[in-house]
Amino acid sequence: MLFSCSNLSLDLTSFFIVGEVLLTNSPNLPHSLRNTWIKITEEDDYISFLDRGAERIVLKNSDIATSIRNQIPNNRLAITVNFCQNKEFYNIIKDLNGFTIILSFDVFNLDDIGFLKEVISQNLMDLEKTNFILDLKDAKLTYELIKQLKENKLEIMIPESQVSKTAESSDDCLTLGEIVTASLKTDRTDGLYTTVVTDESGVALGLVYSSLKSLNESIYSRQGIYQSRNRGLWHKGLTSGATQDLLKLNLDCDGDAIKFTVTQHGSGFCHLNTRTCWGQGYGITHLSQVLRDRMSNSPEGSYTKRLFNDRDLLKSKIIEEAHELCDATSKEDVAWEAADLIYFALARCTAEGVSLSDIEKHLDLRSKKITRRPGNAKPQFIKKAEENVEVPTIPLIKEEIEMCVYDFNILQSDEKKRLLERPIMKTEEVFGKVKPILDDVKKNGDKSLLAFTEKFDQVKLDSPVVLPPFNVPQLKPNVKKAIDVAFSNILKFHSSQLDMSAVLKVETMPGIVCSRFVRPIESVGLYVPGGSAVLPSTALMLGIPAMVAGCKNIVIATPPRKDGTLCPEVVYVAEKVGASVILVAGGAQAIGAMAYGTETVPKVDKICGPGNQFVTAAKMIVQNDTSAMVSIDMPAGPSELLVIADDNCNPAYVVSDLLSQAEHGPDSQVILLGVNLSKSRLAAIQKELDKQAKALERCEIIRKSIAHSHIILFNSKKMAMDFSNTYAPEHLILHVDDAESWVKDVFNAGSVFVGKWAPESCGDYASGTNHTLPTYGYAKIYSGVNTNTFVKHITSQTLTKEGLSNIADTVMDLAEIEGLGAHRNAVAVRVKDLR
CATH class of the missing domain: 3.40.50.1980 (Nitrogenase molybdenum iron protein domain)
Structure with missing residues (x-):
């Protein structure tokens, strides 16, 4: 489908999704010309447009010189011809066999279709190579007209003025979904259209169905939205986090199937948490996905993770494998060495945030270039026959641990900005993994908690909680003394932060006293990590201010050790701060249990504490879930x-x-x-x-x-x-x-x-002081955990007769301005008795 756009300030992305766009040559042309046709004159530098990725250049038939035809492949050139029912038109069309022809109509009649079909058949045109696109100018387009032309193997140019900017059509505009379905046919009794979903590299993810409504929703939101035969409109991944960004929509050659090209997020397309409905995928696309996953969540000691962090090692491996590929002789050796080189090259790309689709875009762009460079190697890589040139030595990997040094005074502005960046957190992917865990805990309670503990911690428990009085294991004297000293110092500092008995009172006007007083948050959840390091210090930093604030219900969540027991130091702290429950669980499942409550875990009002990226994601999700009604201390990233x-x-x-x-x-x-x-x-x-x-x-x-x-x-x-x-x-x-x-x-x-x-x-x-602090730049807007973290401030006001009389006119006037009569009346009925 071809769309004609004259307003170059328009966001063309929607049109790019469903077809290609014809633009007039202008200084305001977009930087990337992919999916565009450019209308030019003979004097324009048409080669440069094609080199920049334009699908076709469009010239009037009168401007087409033989030299231009010889320079440009037929499939990169479209020719505009004025339509007329005469012999001259007959000869022009015959001469343009094998090109894309845009027929321009001053006035269009339906009988023109019959004449055009007759001309085509008489000239025995190669319809596999010759395409006709009808430019009807200002003629009103309808769904029925587009469908009729399509049935006669004729395309139509769609002017942007007749395309709706929203998913709703009008008398003057068609939606993009209507334009697409007018070109489709289906033999299904339910009227749905078969839809194949692929990733950016064309790998099939699954088979679904589309309707007019789902197509409109998908195109205008740029998301993967389909029509389920059982559930109705289906926004893929909306609950699981495995959403899709719609990149392109294509029709097959017969117009009876649609292909969605998407960027797949989360665990994958399939409900079984695989990337495709046929398994996890294969080949280079699967490798690219694995590398992206490893970038954000590599197993400890992973070689791939080491490659991401050690650029010298990665550079050396790329050079090494390139030499080995050049030296390989047998077919098997070439394939083996090429696979090695592709692996390390993709690792380099992944480390820089470059995807396989980014690479493919450049390959596609190069395939469209008309001009060609000589392709010689750079001088330093040319080995002359008469010279005995040795292969460059692979640099040894540095064993020294050292930090890169930058002189701020000589850096460019973009380099200075880059130094402010933190290590990238793949939040979308993490959210997609965490959301199903939270939903499971919300639905199944203790049963879910125990199952996740067995799955993630390899510990089978009978109960997810331990209740007081806690059976505190015997601690070494020096450990117990260390905890007691730390407890005393933290208690002293946090106790001084808040006077629970103090009430702020201010008389704002005679007879009006405004007050503010402090009350504890009644139920709080404290997350104490237990992954690569035991952290009883976190139990101190969270438990003591909660105790000082007077929180009635303190839930401490901490994962079990491998033998199913709890860290004894954490249990000791839990006893000292008066915890009401110890939740023997970690990760997102612990956050979910405290946010929603289970049969044994009381629901809390606020969750505090550090954790890995899954814990942080879980805290952020439950904070935004109105059914949880829970707040958190702060978002957090790595230390x-x-x-x-x-x-x-x-x-x-x-x-x-x-x-x-x-x-x-x-x-x-x-x-x-x-x-x-x-x-x-x-x-x-x-x-x-x-x-x-x-x-x-x-x-x-x-x-x-x-x-x-x-x-x-x-x-x-x-x-x-x-x-x-x-x-x-x-x-x-x-x-x-x-x-x-x-x-x-x-x-x-x-x-x-x-x-x-x-x-x-x-x-x-x-x-x-407290060690639970804002990270990832959040120190600009958040404080670290303190006693105030566990309280809220309530205001009150007391008014005498005099006070109400003093402020009454102000309140009534403001209420009247806002049109809130009941507000005004609440004061007026009292003033009537006062004055």
């Missing part, structure tokens, strides 16, 4: 830390702080801002980083997180602090002289550690 250091810093101290966060996980990020750092001091920091990291048990995790961490050099304190405030780190450490004087310039940070004697670890465990 992060930023250090500002000057040339008097102690390299060992600086590095120890950087590593304290880098060891949290491979997606953690640490940044060092060096203010006037000398080369010797910078070298000492890099040396210390390698030394300390290799001595740590979690060295491999550190190696991965350091891969997306960096050092940035600044010439002034102000520039460094501006960068820090823009980045808004979870933890900010000031390793500078006169560190106290720098604090006044901090506007965005979760928690600040002032001076070289204030390591981040103290805040994590026992100094008294």
Whole structure:
């Protein structure tokens, strides 16, 4: 289908989905000319349009020179001819056999179709290669007219003025769905159209059905929406998260089937959580999908994940496999080495966010180029016969652990912006995996909790909860003392944050007293992770402020250990803070249980605590679910830390702080801002980083997180602090002289550690401040967890007769302006008794 668009400011995407677009040559042409036909004159540089990806150029028959025909393939040229019922037209058409012909009608009559069919048959035209498109200008298009022309193997040009901008048609406009169905036929008794769904590479995902309504909904929303034979209109993935972005819609050669080209999100198309209805897929497209999954959720120790984090290794492997492919001789060896090279090349693309469809777009564009370059290799890669040139040596992978260094003063603006970016979180994919878990817990309660615990933690439990009094295991004396000291400090700091007995009272006018008082949130859920590290400190940081606030019901959720027992230190803290329930579960299922409640888990009003990307996604989903009626402390991403250091810093101290966060996980990020750092001091920091990291048990995790961490050099304190405030780190450490004087310039940070004697670890465990802090830049808008996290403020007002009389006219006038008579009357009936 061809659409004619004259308004170049129009968003052409909708037309691109269902067909191609004819545009007039203009300085405002879109940058990408894919799916476009360009109407030009003989003087225009038509070759450049074709090289940029235009499907065809359109010229009047009078402008077509023999030289143009010889330069351009027939399938890239459309020719405009004025229609008339005479012999001259007969001869023109005969001469254009094999081209796409746009017939321009000044006035169109239905009997013109008969004449045109007669001309075509008499000239014995090759209808497989010759296409006719009718340009009816301002003639009114109808569904019946388009259908009739299609039945006669004639296409029609659709002017944008007669296309509805919404999924609703009118007397003057047809919807895109109507235009598509006018070209379709079906022999189904229910009138539905067979629809094949494929991904960007053409791999079939499944078979579904479409109707006029579903086509309109799908085209105008650019989503995969179909007509289920049992359930009616079906928005694919709306509940599971496995949604589809509609990229293109095509009809088959006979007009009795539709192909949807989509970007598939979530676990896949099939209800069995496979990518296709025929399994998980195969070949390069399957490899591309696996690499994208590994990018966001690689198994610990995965080689692919190491490739993403170690660019030197990936570069070396690409060079190595390219040489081995060039040296391969047998058919089997060539195939083997080519497979290796494709794997590493796709890994490189995935690391940069380049998809297989992005590559295919460039291949398609190149296939459309008319001009051709010589294709010679660059000089450094040319091996002359008379020279004995050795193959370049593959660089060895660096064993040193070091951070990339950037000089902020010489960076371009886009490079500066890139340094503010965090490691990418694939939120859409994670949401798609988490939503079904939450729905299952909501529906099946304890049964679902126990099943997910067995599936994810490999632990079979009889009950998902432990009730007080808790059977606290015997702790080592030094461990118990450490927890008690930390408990005391955290309690002291958080108790001072709130005076529950204080009531704010302000007399705003004589006789009007406005008050605000504090009340605890009655039921709270505290998530204490238990994955790669045991975190009783988190139980302290969440439980103590909840206890201080006076929350009546405290639910602590923490996953079981491999033997089914709980971390004894967490149980000890739960006993000290007076927890009412310990939920023996982790992940999204624990969040769902606290948000919706189960047979044994009480529903809570607010959920707090850190966790992995699945926990964070679950918190964000339940917060937006009105049936849950639950709030959360904050969104969160991976752990992060930023250090500002000057040339008097102690390299060992600086590095120890950087590593304290880098060891949290491979997606953690640490940044060092060096203010006037000398080369010797910078070298000492890099040396210390390698030394300390290799001595740590979690060295491999550190190696991965350091891969997306960096050092940035600044010439002034102000520039460094501006960068820090823009980045808004979870933890900010000031390793500078006169560190106290720098604090006044901090506007965005979760928690600040002032001076070289204030390591981040103290805040994590026992100094008294809270370690549950906003990450991923949320420090710009969120505070860390504190006592106020667990309370709400209620306001009240008391008015005397005098007070009501003083404010009555103001209230009545404002109510009258807003047209709310009952509001005005509530004051008026009282004023009547007062005045």
